[in-house]
Amino acid sequence: MSIPLLSYSLSTQNQRVAGYEISGGDEQSTIYSTDSLPSASEMDEVIWAAYRQIFSEHQILKSTRQPFLESQLRFNQITIKDFVKGLILSDAFRKLNYDANNNYRFVEMCVQRVLGRDIYNERERLAWSIVVAEKGIATFVNMLLDSDEYMENFGDATVPYQRRRYLFSRSSGEMPFNLKTPRYGEEFRGKLCKPQFIWQGVIRSFKPQEAKAKAGDPSLFLNMVRSVSPSARF
Template sequence: MALPLLKYAPTTQNSRVKAFRVGSDEDPKAVALDKVLSRDDQNFVIESAYRQLFFHAFKVDRDHTLECQLRDGQITVRDFIRSLALSDTFVRSFYNLNNNYRLSRHLVEKLLGRPVYSQAEEIAWSAVIMTKGLKGAVDAILDSDEYLENFGYDTVPYHRNRVVGSRALGETPFNITTPRYDAYYRGIFGFPQIVYTGAGKAFPVRATQRRGGNPEDYLPWVRSLPALRNAGNAASSASIDYLSKVPYRSIGR
């Protein structure tokens, strides 16, 4: 028997009202399919959807059938988002590598465009994942009033309300605050890894020039010594009869 969605409430009054602010570069950018006029605009909508769900989509992660259906108007953006959230890439990269609490945080951030209100909301959506599975949780979020009021059927979900009035900068993006892999898997994979992307230091030409006193300069002279020239003709130590070389001494003499 599936449990109903548990009740949870926003942690502050500010979460219940819409933000009132002057537009800036930190404001979220809505991408809607009903406003596109060219194929390039359609590609931008598709790329925005991939970036929202996967942060970066490789060639193997793309579904060209879904893309064609979206361009032809056979499915809506919400259907496209639903298919990406239930795709094999999302299952392998998020569902299989995280527990239900962390997965619920991923779904709320990526599909509703906001962080979870509290641990109570994580528990509520974790119960949905536990009873209905990933598909049931995705359907419940996409069919919720909050999703339909903010994104509707043709708008790609985005990070809402990044600007906070008392801060100079907005909130950190979800893909940084909530990375794909949990701390346990990051430790297995050896993350974080320091990757140096700067230019390598080039040594001057004079540093590669050989100066006097280098032992390698005397190697040809050492090889030309007589002792080393005749070393190959010397008998091997394994063929020497050491017992015959020891002088005989009888007892009593």
């Protein structure tokens, strides 16, 4: 029997507060959409924005590119929502984000990059982590993309973005998620240290030259006999 999604409170965060700032400010995220039938160059910007949102800039490598998905998007065979889903479920995203972190950290990154906000509380982090552990990544991603929150804010044709970075009580807005959160969680960083090898053999002690037995010392004969027969007693 599967565990239903745990309920969690919707904390009052910046993206849930009505804004009165002037549109077009530096703190506002640029919205990339295919509703206006973008040209070839504009489509390049839309695709780049999707990569930057899902992978973040430090993960945009040649190995993370998905040419087949890009081709489908350019020819209107898939929507932005489908493109985002393909990026998250790609082997490159899994290797860089899922395999390198635990479920709690992976959930936090996906909520930030897909829903454009931070997690509300530890209850939400736990709820989505259970979904990942029990039903897998694909089901978790589908639940995020099919949620009312995603459809109301981004729909099928808009690239997700960090919502409401502007804060009236501060001189600058919220720090971008890509800069605020490191690539690896604390649990994974602890595994990056050098392995400690434990020697299982006999521990030998070394004496300085002046402390070693000299020629003619009876202890040399006793040590030689003990090495041949450890049970010898004198």
